[in-house]
Amino acid sequence: MPYLVREHLFIGNISDAAEILQKGSTEITHILSVLSSASISFFSEWRGFEIPTKEIKKVYVGASGGESGSEDDSGDGGAKSSLSPEKILYSLEYAGQDLKLVRMAVPLRDMESEDLLDYLDVCLDFIDESRKEGSVLVHCFAGVSRSAAIITAYLMRTEHLSQEDALESLRQSCEFVSPNDGFLDQLKMFEEMGFKVDHANPIYKRFRLKVLGDSYNRGEKIDSSKFGADPGLPTKVVSSEGEESSNGEINSTPAYRCKKCRRVIALQENVVSHIPGEGETSFEWLKRRSGNLFNKSDEFQCSSIFVEPLRWMTAVVEGALEGKLSCAHCESRLGYFNWSGIQCSCGSWITPAFQLHKSRVDISTV
Numbered sequence: 001m002p003y004l005v006r007e008h009l010f011i012g013n014i015s016d017a018a019e020i021l022q023k024g025s026t027e028i029t030h031i032l033s034v035l036s037s038a039s040i041s042f043f044s045e046w047r048g049f050e051i052p053t054k055e056i057k058k059v060y061v062g063a064s065g066g067e068s069g070s071e072d073d074s075g076d077g078g079a080k081s082s083l084s085p086e087k088i089l090y091s092l093e094y095a096g097q098d099l100k101l102v103r104m105a106v107p108l109r110d111m112e113s114e115d116l117l118d119y120l121d122v123c124l125d126f127i128d129e130s131r132k133e134g135s136v137l138v139h140c141f142a143g144v145s146r147s148a149a150i151i152t153a154y155l156m157r158t159e160h161l162s163q164e165d166a167l168e169s170l171r172q173s174c175e176f177v178s179p180n181d182g183f184l185d186q187l188k189m190f191e192e193m194g195f196k197v198d199h200a201n202p203i204y205k206r207f208r209l210k211v212l213g214d215s216y217n218r219g220e221k222i223d224s225s226k227f228g229a230d231p232g233l234p235t236k237v238v239s240s241e242g243e244e245s246s247n248g249e250i251n252s253t254p255a256y257r258c259k260k261c262r263r264v265i266a267l268q269e270n271v272v273s274h275i276p277g278e279g280e281t282s283f284e285w286l287k288r289r290s291g292n293l294f295n296k297s298d299e300f301q302c303s304s305i306f307v308e309p310l311r312w313m314t315a316v317v318e319g320a321l322e323g324k325l326s327c328a329h330c331e332s333r334l335g336y337f338n339w340s341g342i343q344c345s346c347g348s349w350i351t352p353a354f355q356l357h358k359s360r361v362d363i364s365t366v
């Protein structure tokens with residue numbers, strides 16, 4: 001039986017969902033399925049029965065057009081989701097007896113390395129909408145990790161609770177919930193970003209780079225769509241409204257240039273900041289120095305800046321583990337990269353690391 005968490009909000013496992021999809025429910029009107037596959041065939045493969053469905057829509061990662069979350073992405077150019085562009089974000093369908101239920105399904109595996117953050121906005125919005133129209137069951141396979149992580153995030157956002165308090169509150173309804181450690185870390189980031197997934201936030205940028213590093217270490221080929229655009233090229237970018245604008249029109253964006261030939265090699269938005277001397281897993285600094293990323297002491301202690309991988313980094317695009325970073329125009333040495341990490345002069349380990357020596361670059365505005 002599903003457990004009641006809040007009015008019109010339940011948590012459960014796959015059996016709970018299967019029963020409602022087969023027999024209907026007097027109370028539940030909406031289902032949020034969080035399984036390794038978004039397809040309804042997951043149920044038939046699991047227990048051998050068919051569930052009638054009628055598709056409402058399928059939304060892929062990176063699809064623009066009014067979806068929550070994607071609006072924020074268009075404004076800041078280099079800020080990207082860590083999900084692959086062709087991956088399904090969610091599907092929405094009518095399901096069950098007389099197609100009376102509305103089911104949203106997101107494909108998410110119960111693994112520490114799985115990217116939970118990028119699904120939160122759509123899941124939490126769906127829960128909100130569903131509770132206005134009826135009651136919603138959030139379920140995964142066991143009802144322990146994935147569904148619990150999403151409901152924890154929901155309680156955090158709606159009740160402004162810390163990760164710990166939200167999880168504790170959920171345990172009052174269902175004592176055995178236990179999101180995996182990777183999800184707990186991501187929920188902490190969600191809290192530190194102010195209960196939203198902000199792609200321009202340094203916390204998210206570091207997370208995105210870590211996801212990229214994990215996938216490189218698993219031997220997956222990193223598609224160049226995952227790399228930042230080359231800020232030295234006069235590329236046209238299409239905004240969400242479909243209007244074209246060029247990078248040159250964006251005024252007073254801080255930019256890093258090759259000291260020798262002045263080619264633009266990185267924009268401020270490409271920089272993945274760290275706090276001098278602190279370990280890569282620490283996010284505590286945001287509380288102390290929020291918005292103060294150009295702190296004088298940073299300049300003093302760190303002899304390098306670290307950026308996301310960019311498309312002018314030929315050796316990176318070719319898949320090397322480590323190597324030199326040379327200017328795409330004059331070929332002078334700018335820095336070094338290593339997917340396994342580099343230690344900054346301040347002592348912090350940056351993993352993976354795409355490092356530009358401050359002595360080789362100038363900062364100015366575009």
Ligand SMILES: [Zn+2]
Nearest residue numbers: 276302344346
């Ligand atoms: Zn440093």
Ligand SMILES: [Zn+2]
Nearest residue numbers: 258261327330
């Ligand atoms: Zn150069």
